[in-house]
Amino acid sequence: MNRDELLARLKPEMVKIDETMAEDLADIVDPTLREIIHHGIFNGGKRVRPLLTLLAANLCGGEINRDAYRLSMSFEYLHAASLLHDDVIDHAEQRRGKPSANTIWGNSDVILAGDYLHTRAMTLAGTVGSPEILSVIGKATTSMVEAEFLQAKTAQEIDRSVDNYFSVLAGKTGALISSPCETGALFAKASDNQRQALYNYGMALGLAFQVVDDLLDYQGDPAKTGKAVGNDFQEGKMTLPLLHALDQADDAQRDQLLDLLAASPEKRQSEVATAHDIIEANKGFAHARAKAETLVTEACEALSCFPDNDAKNMLLGLGQYVLTRQK
Amino acid sequence: MNRDELLARLKPEMVKIDETMAEDLADIVDPTLREIIHHGIFNGGKRVRPLLTLLAANLCGGEINRDAYRLSMSFEYLHAASLLHDDVIDHAEQRRGKPSANTIWGNSDVILAGDYLHTRAMTLAGTVGSPEILSVIGKATTSMVEAEFLQAKTAQEIDRSVDNYFSVLAGKTGALISSPCETGALFAKASDNQRQALYNYGMALGLAFQVVDDLLDYQGDPAKTGKAVGNDFQEGKMTLPLLHALDQADDAQRDQLLDLLAASPEKRQSEVATAHDIIEANKGFAHARAKAETLVTEACEALSCFPDNDAKNMLLGLGQYVLTRQK
Numbered sequence: 042m043n044r045d046e047l048l049a050r051l052k053p054e055m056v057k058i059d060e061t062m063a064e065d066l067a068d069i070v071d072p073t074l075r076e077i078i079h080h081g082i083f084n085g086g087k088r089v090r091p092l093l094t095l096l097a098a099n100l101c102g103g104e105i106n107r108d109a110y111r112l113s114m115s116f117e118y119l120h121a122a123s124l125l126h127d128d129v130i131d132h133a134e135q136r137r138g139k140p141s142a143n144t145i146w147g148n149s150d151v152i153l154a155g156d157y158l159h160t161r162a163m164t165l166a167g168t169v170g171s172p173e174i175l176s177v178i179g180k181a182t183t184s185m186v187e188a189e190f191l192q193a194k195t196a197q198e199i200d201r202s203v204d205n206y207f208s209v210l211a212g213k214t215g216a217l218i219s220s221p222c223e224t225g226a227l228f229a230k231a232s233d234n235q236r237q238a239l240y241n242y243g244m245a246l247g248l249a250f251q252v253v254d255d256l257l258d259y260q261g262d263p264a265k266t267g268k269a270v271g272n273d274f275q276e277g278k279m280t281l282p283l284l285h286a287l288d289q290a291d292d293a294q295r296d297q298l299l300d301l302l303a304a305s306p307e308k309r310q311s312e313v314a315t316a317h318d319i320i321e322a323n324k325g326f327a328h329a330r331a332k333a334e335t336l337v338t339e340a341c342e343a344l345s346c347f348p349d350n351d352a353k354n355m356l357l358g359l360g361q362y363v364l365t366r367q368k
Numbered sequence: 369m370n371r372d373e374l375l376a377r378l379k380p381e382m383v384k385i386d387e388t389m390a391e392d393l394a395d396i397v398d399p400t401l402r403e404i405i406h407h408g409i410f411n412g413g414k415r416v417r418p419l420l421t422l423l424a425a426n427l428c429g430g431e432i433n434r435d436a437y438r439l440s441m442s443f444e445y446l447h448a449a450s451l452l453h454d455d456v457i458d459h460a461e462q463r464r465g466k467p468s469a470n471t472i473w474g475n476s477d478v479i480l481a482g483d484y485l486h487t488r489a490m491t492l493a494g495t496v497g498s499p500e501i502l503s504v505i506g507k508a509t510t511s512m513v514e515a516e517f518l519q520a521k522t523a524q525e526i527d528r529s530v531d532n533y534f535s536v537l538a539g540k541t542g543a544l545i546s547s548p549c550e551t552g553a554l555f556a557k558a559s560d561n562q563r564q565a566l567y568n569y570g571m572a573l574g575l576a577f578q579v580v581d582d583l584l585d586y587q588g589d590p591a592k593t594g595k596a597v598g599n600d601f602q603e604g605k606m607t608l609p610l611l612h613a614l615d616q617a618d619d620a621q622r623d624q625l626l627d628l629l630a631a632s633p634e635k636r637q638s639e640v641a642t643a644h645d646i647i648e649a650n651k652g653f654a655h656a657r658a659k660a661e662t663l664v665t666e667a668c669e670a671l672s673c674f675p676d677n678d679a680k681n682m683l684l685g686l687g688q689y690v691l692t693r694q695k
Binding site (some may be wrong): 069070071073074123126129130148149150152153154155156157159160161163164166167168171172175176179182183186187189190191193194 | 396397398400401450453456457475476477479480481482483484486487488490491493494495498499502503506509510513514516517518520521
């Protein structure tokens, strides 16, 4: 299924997810709280996580009823809650090309709004879902927080290992992609094997998504990504292309990279093109791209235990979508 | 049961709650995350909320087993999570006479640690407890956030109503005291009547607790409360003693208060004694004290459907404790 066909097929589901969320959130009393949450939820976003829950449930033979939609929302709420708190933490001024919630309403109200959405996410998971589903979403959040702490300590270490890089990715991105997949399986009362298969699909897909993100940071078109090129390098973030280049480079090039990593962020910003060339020469981008492709292949292979059908085709299509995305 | 006897009886339970929490939190991987959470949980606090769950469960004939202790922890986690976020929001430098977590570790890590504890609280509520208990804790948190927004908008309004004052109290303090009581009843599979009685007990107790807090703000001994006298007046917060005085004062005194409320915080700080005298002359403190006593009487009467026993005596004792506390 190609990209356009996939998006056309998913569009009606995205609309239905949005309608279900708007209906669910209509009971917020305070007008400011309602505005912040609507800004967080309805300011773009492709509803990837709820879609994964619905597709996984469908793949496992579950009925896609009102409860399925309501349960799927919990991952969009959790995602939006984490973005609200992330933007406070990062002092981000923009989100999806528009002023961030913290820029408009200030940190205090946005922290509280994040807590509110987080609460609704978990309540949905444990009531429309089940205690087991609640454990899955709970584990995703605790993994995410652990990964944030691990990242803060290690992402800028010159001798950061590739294992460490992937550990952070698994917690920060993988857990929030694998858990909606796993939840779809649990909702459909799938077998343990099917649940595990969908977890594996989601984790590999999430890792691939983030590796592509790290590639786009160097190679993306700022007009599409909305971010400056080389942001990670400027911040001294040791992502896969750079780690591979450091491992492969000759002494002169490695020293050149290490000197830049020891320099000021301003110096690094002015030398992004130098870093780009050394990474390119040492196949850092090609290696990361190949890794993302391998991960998507693994994700797709994890679904081999399921019969071919529409839901499976769309999940496989999402794998290709991750590889071809430009923002 | 007098205060000393009550504390002596509750002490072993407090120790057991602490042990259960320490054991539960031993699986935190990141050392900084672990430190922040230990600071948030084990830096004082009387475990009032978990004790209420255990006493309520006991009163309803529930077995006080390991699950009861584990479930009761969720309210301490939720309370600690909300204090961590509150201190970030208020830029608080101290908590219980020691440096606040945000002072030591900074806002970012503390926001994340609050999210982590919040997640654990809700997961416990819905797994060790039940979907119904999860709904109770979820509703407590959403009420708390709604009340924070309502408070931000109305707490400093000159014409704030007493109803508005109690609405904010119900969400901010009442919900986090009534929900552990209700949870104890649900854990013990109590009747709807018993559950409602314990909810009513907790809500009235929580309101009384906060009215006393607002009295201590004017009348407390700073050496015991750890807070300067007249803080609320300086911030222009319209609490019950002041609302009553404004309602009762003659024109001259009312104008004097209104002039101060329209003045700068510095001016108000220098005139706290004036405000205190006008409130005293118009029986604002006596009125608030009488209201707290009425609320505690209501709390105790709510328990009249239960037979007399140890758990009930301790819950009644907590009512008196709220009225006599000095910090």
